[in-house]
Amino acid sequence: MYVLHCYPDTASLAPRMVLAELGVQHRCQLIDRAAGVLNSPAYRAMQPLGLIPAMETPDGPIFETAAILLYLADRHPGLAPAPDAADRGDFLKWLFFTSTNVHTTLLQLFYPERTAGPDCVPQVLDQALPKMKLYLSLLDKAAEPNPGWLSQDRPTVLGYYIAMQLHWLGGYGAGHPLQINAADYLSLFKVLTMLEAQHATQAISDDEGLGPTPFTAPLA
Amino acid sequence: MYVLHGVHDWGSQVIHMALAELGVPFHFNALDFQAGDLDAPSFRALNPFGRVPVLETPDGAIFETAAILLYLGERHGGLAPKLEDSDRARFLIWFIFVTNGLHPAAMTLLHPERPGGEAAQRAVADETHGLLQGQLAALEAVAATGHWWLSPDRPSILSLYVVMLLRWIKAFPAYADHSIASQDYPALHRMAKGIETRPAIQQVLAAEGLSGPVFSNPDCETAD
Numbered sequence: 454m455y456v457l458h459c460y461p462d463t464a465s466l467a468p469r470m471v472l473a474e475l476g477v478q479h480r481c482q483l484i485d486r487a488a489g490v491l492n493s494p495a496y497r498a499m500q501p502l503g504l505i506p507a508m509e510t511p512d513g514p515i516f517e518t519a520a521i522l523l524y525l526a527d528r529h530p531g532l533a534p535a536p537d538a539a540d541r542g543d544f545l546k547w548l549f550f551t552s553t554n555v556h557t558t559l560l561q562l563f564y565p566e567r568t569a570g571p572d573c574v575p576q577v578l579d580q581a582l583p584k585m586k587l588y589l590s591l592l593d594k595a596a597e598p599n600p601g602w603l604s605q606d607r608p609t610v611l612g613y614y615i616a617m618q619l620h621w622l623g624g625y626g627a628g629h630p631l632q633i634n635a636a637d638y639l640s641l642f643k644v645l646t647m648l649e650a651q652h653a654t655q656a657i658s659d660d661e662g663l664g665p666t667p668f669t670a671p672l673a
Numbered sequence: 674m675y676v677l678h679g680v681h682d683w684g685s686q687v688i689h690m691a692l693a694e695l696g697v698p699f700h701f702n703a704l705d706f707q708a709g710d711l712d713a714p715s716f717r718a719l720n721p722f723g724r725v726p727v728l729e730t731p732d733g734a735i736f737e738t739a740a741i742l743l744y745l746g747e748r749h750g751g752l753a754p755k756l757e758d759s760d761r762a763r764f765l766i767w768f769i770f771v772t773n774g775l776h777p778a779a780m781t782l783l784h785p786e787r788p789g790g791e792a793a794q795r796a797v798a799d800e801t802h803g804l805l806q807g808q809l810a811a812l813e814a815v816a817a818t819g820h821w822w823l824s825p826d827r828p829s830i831l832s833l834y835v836v837m838l839l840r841w842i843k844a845f846p847a848y849a850d851h852s853i854a855s856q857d858y859p860a861l862h863r864m865a866k867g868i869e870t871r872p873a874i875q876q877v878l879a880a881e882g883l884s885g886p887v888f889s890n891p892d893c894e895t896a897d
Contacts, residue, residue: 502811512761512763513759513762514762515762515763517766517769517773519769520765524762524765527756536747537747541732541744542732542740543732545740545743548740549738549739549743549772550737553737553739553776556773557773561788568788569796572796576790576792576793577788580790591721
């Protein structure tokens with residue numbers, strides 16, 4: 454049994470949806486942030502940096518969103534190519550592209566002060582936004598042939614990982630200078646539309662208060 | 674046969690070392706970035722980004738350092754815990770911590786103008802220098818617990834990756850006062866020494882024109 458330590462609308466979202474999609478036994482342990490759980494010795498023993506998410510497994514605790522997703526995909530086949538599959542290399546390439554480029558740039562957009570302190574926020578945002586749009590267009594192009602690892606027809610771990618990030622990027626609201634609309638990326642938008650129709654997405658979106666269209670039209 | 678497209682003493686070095694340690698046949702295609710090789714259409718067809726490394730495999734071209742390393746680890750065994758091993762989860766944590774955290778931070782220490790332009794570069798470098806020390810302390814704590822995949826005795830795709838980054842943050846920061854010595858992290862330092870003296874690694878380093886304590890104590894090459 455897995456225990457995922459969660460907080461609504463944080464990076465626990467994608468692993469949570471993947472756990473629900475896989476239908477494996479798990480429990481979502483709500484993190485009491487107000488009570489300082491992230492800094493507690495018990496949480497730090499599991500996740501030394503005090504970040505969300507962390508997941509308890511039969512093999513001990515695991516963290517880093519991409520690590521959790523890859524671990525689950527390999528333990529419970531169906532949402533990513535198996536290690537001996539011919540398209541495993543392509544899957545890994547775009548999974549790591551997403552985690553090292555898209556996700557890290559996303560953090561610069563949301564926390565620009567962490568990159569260069571409070572005085573250089575506009576400069577960081579100026580660089581990060583076009584970079585993000587370039588990365589998304591490359592991902593969109595990779596999704597165009599409808600590959601099995603980022604299918605437009607059935608859920609994948611990479612699909613959920615990207616959907617979570619487009620959910621956040623689209624949440625600024627129309628007219629906001631940092632707003633990114635998933636609809637601008639046609640193939641990714643098809644993936645998002647399909648994922649949004651999944652029972653797993655709807656159940657968790659409902660539980661976390663994210664509305665009926667968390668990926669294609671997130672609440673501002 | 675694998676074809677590794679890379680530049681000497683760049684990020685392709687870790688793939689070069691992994692291939693050599695695996696003992697599989699490969700060809701290293703040395704690119705000349707100053708001659709524009711990274712922008713050549715034939716290279717862009719392999720990686721739309723124009724970045725090294727790229728590994729051509731029987732399954733097509735792979736880019737992203739971590740993706741290539743994990744692929745090699747899975748295809749050949751020996752350099753990473755196997756999927757069914759109980760320490761696979763723990764290994765994955767730190768492998769992805771390095772690729773998502775330490776690697777981008779090291780790149781930013783070397784190129785602080787990238788995240789915010791020239792006006793912000795000193796501030797970016799200062800923040801990154803602090804961030805890196807926290808990341809290295811976390812990694813040092815793991816290395817001190819004696820997992821084989823982060824040890825001096827037997828290389829892994831993770832330890833090879835980390836020692837390359839130790840070289841970068843000592844030798845090439847944009848600002849000389851940001852140079853970080855591996856000696857400050859004893860377990861990581863021992864690992865760097867263990868790896869740089871392995872015969873397969875020494876061959877790779879010689880092929881890339883390097884010698885001496887390349888990882889554990891490289892010369893500072895920062896200009897100022």
